[in-house]
Amino acid sequence: MDQLNIALVAIGGVVMVIGLLSNPIRRSFLSTPLIALLAGVLIGPLAFDLLEVSRWGDQTTILEQATRVTLAISLMGVALRLPEKFPFHSWRSLAVMLGLVMPLMWLASGLLAYLILGLPLLAALLLGAVLTPTDPVVSSTIVTGEVAERNLPDRLRHLLSGESGANDGLAYPFVFLPILLLAHPPEEALTHWLVHTLLWEVGVAVLFGAALGYAAGRLVEWGKAEHTVEQTFFLAYTLALSLVVLGSAKLIGSDGILAVFVAGVAFDLVVKGDREPQERVQEVGTRFFILPIFVLLGMSLPWESWLRLGWSGVALAVAVLLLRRLPAVLALWPLAGQIRGWRDALFLGWFGPIGVAALYYANLSLRETGLEAVWAAGSLIICASILVHGVTAAPLTRLYGRSREKEGP
Template sequence: MDEFSGNELDIALTALGGLVLILGLLSGFLKERLLLSDPLVAVCIGILLGPSGLHLLDLGHWGNPQSILEQGARLAIAIQLMGVALRLPKGYLLRHWKAQAVLLGLVMPLSCVASAVLVYFILGLPLWVALLVGAIVTPTDPVVATAIVTGKVAERNLPDRLRHTLSAESAANDGLAYPLVFLPILLLTRSPGEALGQWFGEILLWEVGATVILGAVCGYLAGRLLLRAERQHTIDKPSFLAYTLALSLFVLGGIKLLNGDGILAVFVAGSTFSLVVSGSERSQEERVQEAVDRFFTLYVFVLFGLGLPWREWFDLGWSGAIAIGALLLLRRLPVLFLLKSCFPHSLQRNGDLLFMGWFGPMGVAAIFYAMLAIRETQTESIWAIVSAVVCASIVVHGISAIPGAKRYGQLHSPQVPPTE
């Protein structure tokens, strides 16, 4: 390993600070005029500064690149999931449970199978490896999704029901992808009987089931304690932002120490917290919360740009390009139309299904699960296809977000019902 240079830290800090400053000043122009989303700009910065560009930064100088990407992605997901939970209308998940049940209980596993079938036949991967790749690319990404469903253009052209549905799904399925990813991991590393027993007993019951309960308890207690501190004036100057950020980190680390799914727990904690704390208190720092979310999540796309495996992409050849295109087009869209009748009536319009089917971006969650899978199975080939699909998703979904929202608005605005 090359020696880490102090100058590289200064370069990294300058790059990240400059990136957030530029996006803060020009994000509207970049998105609406140049069709460049925040994650896409961050990836480009990483490529420019990395070994394939100016070679000013190299993940190999900082430690194990896979570990850096895994833990960086894990932290970014947690921060973004708390932000999504707080931005959703109070009690949204309880009122709209049916749509989320279809998306998480039917669309998600079927999308996993569809993705696995595509990479199995196109790339010729072994069956369990294909299923593992399918599970990794299944969850939609809350960071990229936020760039699609927030902002002036999205708010003017997309109904709240569509924006909130995509945001809630992208947050929830990041944590619920955990058992989908671990099933093929266990089948690759253990005997079938042992794998299934551990998956049901350890993964489903404890790491997912108990995690949901613990996350809800943490969120409820955090909300009640905050309200009590304000009533009794034991808190000097309450900072909703600092409190929720601390809650994210506490739950993420604490649940992981208990061998639970910390990512899912953060979203559950945030959702429960938002039920306890009133809407007026939540909205006071909403814009500041979005800015901090941006700062604490964009860095992972810079890291991703630094670590892109260009040579491995080239080795995939034309079959890799075909697989990427097939995953973008077929992993989600056909499933949504197949299950059209299962959705609530308000989401059965073809335009809604088309928008939700296309804008199911892959990003930080796929990076995290890919690194976890490589660590558990030592199957390095996973990273080539997953990173290629994520990069393609960031590009095509970022570029098509503004035109897609405007087109939806042109076709469906007269029919859009009042906001929730």
């Protein structure tokens, strides 16, 4: 019970302090996920040893389930923040980012892990898949707020949000392909991956999420017409929808993460009227549900495993941040209509942060395979991304804005 009360005080206090200083933090070189992560390190065993996740139960399970819920709430907020009918208007850019850039990020990360850490090929591909998704939580801190809205064009902010929302769920088959190959003969693994993972877990997730999101939207519209829905209840309704979709998709054996994002998009297509309440969902989710996961991560970091990785781990983190995404975006940007020139490509290529989505898949992979190297290297790169992308977000966003002003219309 003492551990619970300490956790409530510590995590609640961190969120309160970040809330009180939110404006100065937005204008500084720090980011809210980075501050929450550092607070978790101080609270955890490395510093004051106030809390230790392993005392609460199995750390892998706790982190996996906590990140799963955090992702669901974040993805619903991202879906509701996108412009109306965004997937239809931006299908070409999304096709490039999800159909071409995403597989290249997987292969690049896996190849780097194979060459630098010397992992077996399938383990390296698993680590590459864990690091593939662009994180919607960290991305939201880059594309929202006064600095981003003043300096970045809407097309870039929305494209990064839309990509990060979709590829979290679409990373699922990339992660499970090496997991299945590690556990089964190749022919059996590929058959299971094609039939069960792709067709059922991914395909059904899209249909299931779309159906639930559409039905939830139609119910809201009916409630508005009958005057049974209070406007203030809209936020709770959409947050609850994300949990309903996440849980029910899992119960039928489908990809709940992808289903939530699709449900949010479908819901947004149906619900009419003022979009401001929808956009506020993201802010509410960030304050109350998203920041604590970074505190939890800070308390759970595998410091001894990082030391065993040595300089190879540092080299891998640097290589992944520089080569996982940037070369692919620079090579393919002419195919994407919303990326207009090398400046857009550089910005979008650099800001593909690795965060909560990778944390979820890292713990899922550890539970499925028992490969400690995937968790050790994955958590190191996640923290490196939170640090580097958090520190560079405000300065590079302002630099982008100044370069646009100098260039003129």
